[in-house]
Amino acid sequence: MLADSAKGLRPSLTETLFVLFLRLVAVTSLWFALQYWAMLTGFSLGGAGRFDLLPSAWKAAATALAVLFPVAAVGLWLLVSWGPVIWLIAAATEIAMHEVFPSVFGINRLLVFAHVAVAATFLLFNAVLFIQRRRQARTVRTDSP
Template sequence: MVADSAKGPRPSLTETLFMLFLRLVAVAALWFAVQYWAMLTGLSVEGKGRFDLLPPAWKAAATALAVLFPVAAVGLWLLVSWGRVIWLIAAATEIAMHELYPSIFGINRLLVLMHLAVAALFVLFRLALFVQRRRQARAVRTDSP
């Protein structure tokens, strides 16, 4: 019996690890989304984070992040490029909240460091994939007549 689709090349170890990394970030983004929604609906922070009780700056930031994080999670899980962009916007927003406006949003160094570590890992994966693809392309060129 003939397979329905043509088999492509198997992904390398680096590509497989990158896919797993993106899916782990998707799970983390979904966790952040659940936390924001729980806060906004009064299910966490002992009800003190309910939307109607928040100051205007927190209303804007929490509402935006409650929408951005689940969208980023879906995009990252599906391994599409827009998921990475949405995650970057959400992470940059949280970093800006806690680093540029600590008097309003408080200081959360662990969150900022986590976002920066994920971004650094992403850059390292992309560099590794770039080098790997360059080596593959060079090997193909030298073997061809």
């Protein structure tokens, strides 16, 4: 009976690498979330980053990112469509913090570069997957007349 069972298509190497990439971004998003929560609760920065000691701009940004990053991590790990969207919102928030308001949040070029590199890699994967799926759609189908 097993020989009669329909076999599913195996994912391509690109699809497998894309899943691994998304899971890696999920783990790093969770790490960012833990860093923000540690800062807000006083476990890091010697307690200087506690919520009650932060300026208003940092309170708003850190609180939003402490929520956005774990939600993005879950969405990326589960490979759902909203995961990258939430990650993009969180990454754009951090980029804006450090590039648009450097006098308030400081300059962190490495973080900005990392977010841009991840976004570019995501777009590259999507472009390659689109091309692969388009080629597969053009192949001759057995159900064609």
